[in-house]
Amino acid sequence: MKGGSLRVWLAVGLLALGFHPGEAAGQQGTWCLVIHGGAGVMEREKMPPERQQAYLRDLDRALTTGDSVLRHGGTALEAVEATVMVLENSPLFNAGRGAVFSWEGKNELDASVMEGASRKAGAVAGVTTIRHPIRAARAVMEHSPHVLLSGRGAEIFAREQGLERVNNRYFHTRERKAQLRSLKKKTRERESRDNHGTVGCLALDRYGNLCAGTSTGGMTGKRYGRIGDTPLIGAGTWADNATCAVSCTGHGEFFIRGNIAREVAALMEYKGKTLQDASAGALEKLTTMGGTGGFIALDARGNLAMPFNTSGMFRGYIRSTGEKETAIFAP
Numbered sequence: 001m002k003g004g005s006l007r008v009w010l011a012v013g014l015l016a017l018g019f020h021p022g023e024a025a026g027q028q029g030t031w032c033l034v035i036h037g038g039a040g041v042m043e044r045e046k047m048p049p050e051r052q053q054a055y056l057r058d059l060d061r062a063l064t065t066g067d068s069v070l071r072h073g074g075t076a077l078e079a080v081e082a083t084v085m086v087l088e089n090s091p092l093f094n095a096g097r098g099a100v101f102s103w104e105g106k107n108e109l110d111a112s113v114m115e116g117a118s119r120k121a122g123a124v125a126g127v128t129t130i131r132h133p134i135r136a137a138r139a140v141m142e143h144s145p146h147v148l149l150s151g152r153g154a155e156i157f158a159r160e161q162g163l164e165r166v167n168n169r170y171f172h173t174r175e176r177k178a179q180l181r182s183l184k185k186k187t188r189e190r191e192s193r194d195n196h197g198t199v200g201c202l203a204l205d206r207y208g209n210l211c212a213g214t215s216t217g218g219m220t221g222k223r224y225g226r227i228g229d230t231p232l233i234g235a236g237t238w239a240d241n242a243t244c245a246v247s248c249t250g251h252g253e254f255f256i257r258g259n260i261a262r263e264v265a266a267l268m269e270y271k272g273k274t275l276q277d278a279s280a281g282a283l284e285k286l287t288t289m290g291g292t293g294g295f296i297a298l299d300a301r302g303n304l305a306m307p308f309n310t311s312g313m314f315r316g317y318i319r320s321t322g323e324k325e326t327a328i329f330a331p
Helices: 003-013 049-071 076-089 133-143 151-160 174-185 252-258 260-271 275-289
Strands: 032-040 109-115 121-127 148-150 199-204 210-216 237-239 244-250 293-299 312-319 324-329
Touching (some): 032 049, 032 076, 032 244, 032 293, 049 076, 049 312, 076 109, 076 133, 076 210, 109 133, 121 133, 121 237, 133 148, 133 210, 199 244, 199 293, 210 237, 210 244, 237 260, 244 260, 244 275, 252 260, 252 275, 260 275, 260 293, 275 293
Parallel strands (some): 121 148
Antiparallel strands (some): 032 199, 032 312, 109 210, 199 210, 237 244, 244 293
16 A cells, blocks of 8 residues: 555544543543444445444444443443443344354354453454353453463363353354355455454543453354464454553454554554554554554553554444444545
8 A cells, every 4th residue: 555545544544532641541530432343345335324324323332332331330341341242243243143154154253352451361263152252252361371262172161161152053144154155156366355354342441441352253264274363462452551452353364464453552662652653553564564454442541543444444432421433434
């Protein structure tokens, strides 16, 4: 992507809200919640208005859920889990109920969560019967000595933890099945739209703590047990009270190679960059590598960024002041 084009996407993707030094959100007892529902090839003209409204309604429902948790004194972790579960329940997004199909016709799910105060993290990968992978990720973080569990082992752990299990058919939707059939029938080259789709949430609670969570079904037609960036701490998810929380969405292989979620925090930690400048730098790195997608980022002062280099990214935020916004396309 040319430098000028990148600046345009950064301009529409970044959202800087000014807070003065010393006015940390936690000190004021205020909070903020940010979400994304995936970045990718989205054309306004080809998405019917009723479809757009359906996406915006579910984004709004997720924001309202997380805000309610924070408003009643809940922690950032509790808000992230509750919010992501709403998005996992929606068939519109590539996570949980609306997850894409693997080449073998299964839904293989990944999720991760990380707390900013302790930098503890948990994740699951390649699970097929856990209704809410984000809950499993939290359980790994809180009730195991590990960070990442995968496949059958993660399923056994979830059963031992009493998490809700479902038949893999629960995740099936007609639209996602049609996408897989199209991919196989046309024997076409994989398109950029096949590499995108994830949901994520960041929260800053009234106690000044950050948390990040991400959940996905991966990419349509994935094979050989492929795992993307979502369950990899530092690649798709990151949280540290000293810098920021990040949740990514896009072509996972590039986010892994660029360690993009951690990159935002590293630019803040080692180069003293603001959240907005660090986000711009991380997106530029992704773009230069040839990767597509975006991410949401939130710091402990309540500043947030939502940059992307695709034609759209489902996204939104809500503040303790009641300020709220949801969007799909670049303005």
